Amino acid sequence: MRPSLVTLIRPRRPERKTDPLLPPLRLYKAILRAHAYKLPVEIRSLGDEYVKAEFKAHKDIDNPLHIVGFLTQWQDYLKTIDGGKWMDGKLTQQELEKMSPEQVGQLYELMQEAKRVHE
Structure with missing residues (x-):
């Protein structure tokens, strides 16, 4: 996923009040940071390994729909982790x-x- 491609395909819907999509590298770092501060030690490594594997597996995707879907889902995941809702999910x-x-x-x-x- 090239960061320049992400900026071209961001959904532009003024009627929806959603957060703009983070670029892949910023999102990746934010997720790992959230894991470090919000997850218990026992499951942190499992979460980190999973995130790293997923981002690595999807780094060469050029399909704009797949990129937006991938980033949207991971950004929603980040919000869940940051909000502490992951325990009752x-x-x-x-x-x-x-x-x-x-x-x-x-x-x-x-x-x-x-x-x-x-x-």
Whole structure:
């Protein structure tokens, strides 16, 4: 994801009061910083590794829709971590139905890893 491409594809909707999308590197650093201050030590490394792997896997994407979706979801995640709502976060049935089989598989693997780390 080139930062210059991100600035070209930011959604411009004056009627919606949303925060502008952060550039990828700033968002990445902000997430890792939030993990350091907001997450318990036991799960911080798991979260950091997951974030690093996701950003690395998506760094060469050129599709504007994918870039906006990726950055939007991670920015929402950052707000959840910063707001402390991550502890009581649960997926609704509608959110689960929107996920692709690959995403469901990743979520299951993440759940297994979190259980392993917790024990």
